Amino acid sequence: MGTRRRIAEHKKGGPLVIGGLIAVVGVGGAFAGYSLVGGGAAADDGASARSVHKTVKTGPPSASEVRATAAAFLTAWQRGDVTKAAAATDDSAAATQALTGYRKDAYITGVTLTSGKPSGTTVPFSVKATVSYQGKSKPLSYATRLTVVRRAKDGVPLVRWQPTVVHPDLTDGDRLVTGDAGTPPVKALDRDGGELTTDKYPSLGTVLDGLREKYGRTAGGKAGIELRIVRKAATKGTQKTPDKTLLTLSEGTPGTLRTTLSPALQAKAEQEVGSKDKASVVVMRPSTGEILAVANSDHGFNVAFQGSLAPGSTMKIVTSTLLFEKNLASADKPHPCPKYVTYGGWKFQNDNKFEIKNGTFKTSFAISCNTAFISQAQKLQNDDLTKVAQQIYGLSMNDWAIGVPSFDGAVPVMSDAQMAASLIGQGGVRMNPLNMASVVSTAKTGVFHQPYLVSPSVDNRTPAKAARTMSASTQAQLKEVLQYTAEAGTAAKAMAGLGPDYGAKTGSAEVDGQKQPNGWFTAWKGDLAAAGVVQAGGHGGDSAGPIVAALLRAGS
Template sequence: MRSGAKVAVIGGVFAVVVGGVGYGAYNILDGLGDSGVGGGTDTKATSAEVKTGPVTKQEIAETSKKFLAAWAKGDAAVASRLTNNAGDAESLLTQYSESAHVTKAVITPGTPTGSKVPYTVSATVSYKGRTKAWSYESDLNVVRGLTTGNALVDWKPAVVHPELRADETLETGEASTASIEAVDRNGQVLSKEKYPSLGGVLDELRKKYGAKAGGTAGIETWINSANADGVDRTLLTLAKGKPGRLTTTLDARVQAAAEHAVKQFEESSVVAVEPSTGAIRALANNRADGFDAARKGSVAPGSTMKIVTAAMIMQNGLGGANSPVECPSRVTWMGVPFHNLDNFSMPNPTLQTAFARSCNTAFIKPVSPLGDKADSALREEAGEYFGIGQEWRTGVVTVDGSVPASKGAETAASYIGQGKVQMNPLNMASVTATAVTGRFRQPYIVPQSLDNRVFAVANPLPNGVSAQLKQMLRYTATAQEGTATAAMASVGGDKGGKTGSAEIDGHATSDSWFTGFSNDLAAAALVQSGGHGGTAAGPVVAEVLRAGP
């Protein structure tokens, strides 16, 4: 035990308190300096006999005990040598006390599951006379050292805090940007506590518009982003600054519905926009990795892309909503076969009924007369009329869709939302909004007047095209044969929809897509590995639309 250590009782267990930093849950007689179980970082072995095989329960218990005790005592050097990456570990553990200004930490381990040991950290952060409690949960894994054979903590930044990533650092001090009080379009306060999906959005808005909103900075503990263009993430507020008020386009009622809707399915995301203005009304995610796929995702959109394909067919004189098309079970494009789901076929369909049933072959076969132009026609349609691939200055970071140049079979695949086509729910909600109003209006989450940023623009759809697209979407969501009818049954008003399923390499189950509108609200959802569009993404979109006007 270090000089000056004293014994305290915390929560009914002994804790070692050294220099103001404590460790709870183990008896004070547990040593840290022996060379037995968990002894040392993964450097060259000093013994002729190197242990192999999985770590044992005893090794897991002893190694985690010693590591957590050393960390809680503020001994970064000792703790780091109990990991398989001493250099990185010591740097971050040192920051914990020196940069993050943690003056006390009581770490209470939970019950191990295999090699994973969960624990709760109850810390105190102090900076310039400001002190605040800080509690959170994380976990570590114990592994066998490759060189020594010793049991070691498998080092990763998340051991220190679950939100830490590679090359990120912890810091406590005066915040670099003023805090904001973000409100929805009706003045209702938006917080990450009430609307968890907005955490990243609010952080980005604060970084970009905090100064403009007129607030003052407070004292906080935060994670410095590893990306120069990234957003620092606040973990604890010791002293609040004066928040500046920032009005967004979000609608608290629709946002609440979106937050609830995505909880129906894992790996789901949804976005809602207002077609008449482009205003983003809601966005939400339910993903294990925390990624904001709703606005940053980039995956194949499946048959929801047929909205753009249908517009391209109409504008190139290849057919209209009521024109007859062919829907065989299979077509071949440059020697590559394309099938309908379960190889279904339709006798004498129109483009509208083929759209409603989501017939793949009906959206590939009509394009062949374009010849060499087939490779570029969809890309041009998406960019010139739907704003896809342009730079959308929404007020936060977004990925704005992509229809890359294609050749051969990739061209045919792109017409049914596969191949190289990449979208996210924000893109597809905007596509639907454009289809039903006839004009692309760039999505945005804060007013353009806030910083006079330039919005992306596109040509209006030619007369009649928008009307036919809206007719097809309505039919798909109301006709008995429509793939969107079941999902949209509970949605009222003037409504329409389109299902989609996208096959992803390496995934046993396709991604589920759905996009639709009701009155002046359009929404799109993605449920990765969710299967058919109507069964997973469909109910998510329906719940969001029901919250609209």
């Protein structure tokens, strides 16, 4: 059978063959014989009965233990023996609930599981089954994986329970449900009237799900019958991830909904993020707030709209606004950029410990001098940055309504070293590409326009508003330092040839346990703005910069 092992229905008394392992199955369905190949729960139990001095095994499960444990779990699941399958996991209660719901709530029957070649303690497997509901049936197939771990107290190998064992798109608190969809489907259109589909634009899966969830009942459609993932409720301060349709048993009648997406820029965004791992980008129009493109190289969680990441030095746009307003910096005046600055017990430094002697603030901004910002912390109140982010940039108020779930940034009030770190986009500050595209748009126009994917006129919702606008002097200086960064600073390589009506800021955000920082880049060109992040991509000018610049060129 090669490297593939079929876990099939067994005739009475016949052996189950899994990757060369013969497991004798008795009338009651109990497993025996694993001790013949040197491992597994049965072998451990037998040894325990013979001797009270058994040494508890430690370390990763052996290859034979991995095979035997996976076989026990998958065979029991396939047979519909929920109790036995759950007992083969390290969380029998959660496994029982999920596997019971698999049959009773999702109406999935005729399950056939085929395991692949293990990789260490991980075993991939495919699922083929049938979904049957009210006389309608359709085949279901997908691939997922399980991991075998050793229980610390007795050394027994078990399947580590996690929702992805049942389906790769499940997360904690999600449920598989088959029935009337409740929410009618939506035919989403781009700004030119073309249909938006995941076949054309793979990144739009979560966006289309979100559009359906919000507008399905008002767009004029009729619900069908579906197998779908019903997502867990949102926590305070967040928006619920949209439910996801996995299989349609009966087609509903879709309603029609027009979005602001540009087909050309969306296609280009998909292409650009596809060339890198963990890349996300958003393109918008500064003068209106219209979102023209959104793409993620990972088509699961929508980092571009819902991500919550430290933005690194791109946050210096907001911090510069604060410093200009308080007359703590001026674009063309001298400004300190030492090698080190200590604040709140932390010692801050610049990349490669550089310093600028007798330089201006514009120069410090252009080459992203951290200490130029940290040096001003002692002159600031703990809530100053939060106020500017909220009042001028519309951030961190949890009131954006773009048409689908989104996160509108977090700039919490911090103190001591964390307050200083927030000035350079670390500490407690969290953003995503949508937020940073909005930030550079506000810097360019001087006015916050809440980004949106669906026109507010469709459902008469009220977009978020900023409490005030920045002064003309502040905006002029912001544009000056951003243009200089695009022309001669860390963004110059990526932005070459896009001037003169342009501006940009790079960023690198350190992440604990990550070898390379997240690379950020945000920029405008004319009436286009974009921001991107490449997680673990290194310097933003080299990782996210080319993605953003390519989209600005394509839209010009």
